[in-house]
Amino acid sequence: xxxxxxxxxxxxxxxxxxxxxxxxxxxxxxxxxxxxxxxxxxxxxxxxxxxxxxxxxxxxxxxxxxxxxxxxxxxxxxxxxxxxxxxxxxxxxxxxxxxxxxxxxxxxxxxxxxxxxxxxxxxxxxxxxxxxxxxxxxxxxxxxxxxxxxxxxxxxxxxxxxxxxxxxxxxxxxxxxxxxxxxxxxxxxxxxxxxxxxxxxxxxxxxxxxxxxxxxxxxxxxxxxxxxxxxxxxxxxxxxxxxxxxxxxxxxxxxxxxxxxxxxxxxxxxxxxxxxxxxxxxxxxxxxxxxxxxxxxxxxxxxxxxxxx
Numbered sequence: 001x002x003x004x005x006x007x008x009x010x011x012x013x014x015x016x017x018x019x020x021x022x023x024x025x026x027x028x029x030x031x032x033x034x035x036x037x038x039x040x041x042x043x044x045x046x047x048x049x050x051x052x053x054x055x056x057x058x059x060x061x062x063x064x065x066x067x068x069x070x071x072x073x074x075x076x077x078x079x080x081x082x083x084x085x086x087x088x089x090x091x092x093x094x095x096x097x098x099x100x101x102x103x104x105x106x107x108x109x110x111x112x113x114x115x116x117x118x119x120x121x122x123x124x125x126x127x128x129x130x131x132x133x134x135x136x137x138x139x140x141x142x143x144x145x146x147x148x149x150x151x152x153x154x155x156x157x158x159x160x161x162x163x164x165x166x167x168x169x170x171x172x173x174x175x176x177x178x179x180x181x182x183x184x185x186x187x188x189x190x191x192x193x194x195x196x197x198x199x200x201x202x203x204x205x206x207x208x209x210x211x212x213x214x215x216x217x218x219x220x221x222x223x224x225x226x227x228x229x230x231x232x233x234x235x236x237x238x239x240x241x242x243x244x245x246x247x248x249x250x251x252x253x254x255x256x257x258x259x260x261x262x263x264x265x266x267x268x269x270x271x272x273x274x275x276x277x278x279x280x281x282x283x284x285x286x287x288x289x290x291x292x293x294x295x296x297x298x299x300x301x302x303x304x305x306x307x308x309x
Contacts, residue, residue, distance in 0.1 A: 007021045007024060008021070008197075008199070017249060018249045018250075019249040019251070022251070042094075042097065042098060042101060042146060044098070045098040045101050045102055046101070068113055069110070069113060069114070072106060072109055072110050072113060073110070075102065075106055076102075076103060076106040076107070076110065079099045079100075079102035079103040079106065080099070080100075080103045082095075082096070082099040083095075083096040083097075083098075083099025083100045083103060083142070083144070084096075084099075084142075086099060087142070096144070097144055097145060097146045098146070100138065100142055100144035100146050100147040101144075101146040101147065101150065103135075103138065103147070104135050104138060104146065104147045104150035104151070105150060107130075107131055107134040107135055108127075108128075108131040108154070111127055111130050111131060111134070112127065115127065123161070123165060124161045125158060125161040125162040125165055128154060128157050128158035128161055129158050129162075131154050131158075132151070132154040132155055132158050135147065135150065135151055135154065136151060138151070139151050139201070143196065143198050143201065145200050145201055145204055148201050148204060148205065149204065149208075152186065152205070152208055155182075156179075156182075156212075159178070159179070159182060163175055163178060171223055172219070172220070172222075172223040173220040173223040173224060176216040176217070176219050176220035176223070177216070177220060179212055179216040180212065180213045180216045180217055180220075182212070183208070183209045183210070183211070183212025183213040183216065184209060184213055185209070186205055186208060186209035186212070187205065187206045187208075187209025187210050187213070188209070189205070190202050190204070190205025190206045190209060191206070193205065203252065206253070207252055207253065207256070210241070210253060210256050211256050214238070214241075214256050214257075214259070214260040217234050217237075217260075218231075218234065218260060218263050218264065218267070221234065221267070222267075227271070228268075231264050231267070231268060234260070234264060235261065235264050238257045238260040238261045238264065239257070239261065241253070241256065241257040241260075242254060242257035242258065242261070242304075245257060246304055254301065254304075255301075258297045258300075258301055261297060262290075262293050262294060262297050265289070265293050266289055266290050266293060269289050
């Protein structure tokens with residue numbers, strides 16, 4: 001779109017702010033249509049891939065191993081050729097993103113198929129590590145958001161299975177802190193996307209990384225005896241993140257801070273009130289606190305954004 005090409009230049013020239021640029025693109029009708037096309041296209045690709053897998057699985061025993069492997073390689077090659085050609089010819093982003101999505105998932109299916117055909121045995125973390133290694137170059141070579149999301153999922157799955165196989169990891173908080181470190185590294189590393197002009201990838205990686213830190217940080221408190229002190233520190237950090245998001249004009253990151261604040265408020269109330277009320281009263285009071293907190297946070301969010309605009 002011509003507007004999408006022009007607006008970043010306006011921001012660099014200082015004509016408009018990043019927040020104003022985002023608002024302009026959000027109000028542009030073709031922008032919204034393109035976003036929904038990508039979303040529906042991605043869902044459709046996942047459903048088609050799942051349907052093909054189920055059809056093959058229902059006739060698995062009757063299909064020769066070489067035919068299985070050949071069909072998967074054909075699907076992988078076809079999706080890559082389609083995605084590269086569609087991107088090179090300037091087709092709609094939804095089309096070639098779906099092609100890269102299929103190409104990112106196929107290596108996992110291929111590795112599982114090879115291990116089954118040749119009766120290879122090993123740990124799940126090894127399979128996921130091989131999948132991660134097989135697609136690690138694809139998002140950076142293609143600048144595909146779908147491939148980048150699949151890469152993040154593969155990395156998180158590999159990390160989770162690897163940590164689960166470690167005998168010394170006895171507490172969930174250790175598991176959560178490792179994920180918090182990885183999330184912080186992902187958010188910081190995603191800033192490098194700006195050097196190649198891939199703003200969407202930067203936003204996706206940053207959002208997933210910050211959300212991982214927030215979610216795992218909140219969950220770690222349930223596995224601590226000093227959870228009150230820990231959650232107070234996390235609450236202050238969430239407020240600081242809200243301020244930083246406003247200063248850097250990133251509304252999508254602002255939401256993460258408000259969600260974390262809401263989770264901490266409701267969770268603290270439930271843990272404090274859990275020993276003083278029966279189950280029915282606990283659920284009723286918890287629901288009221290959740291609704292009131294959500295309304296107040298939404299009002300505060302809108303007020304802060306309106307003051308910044």
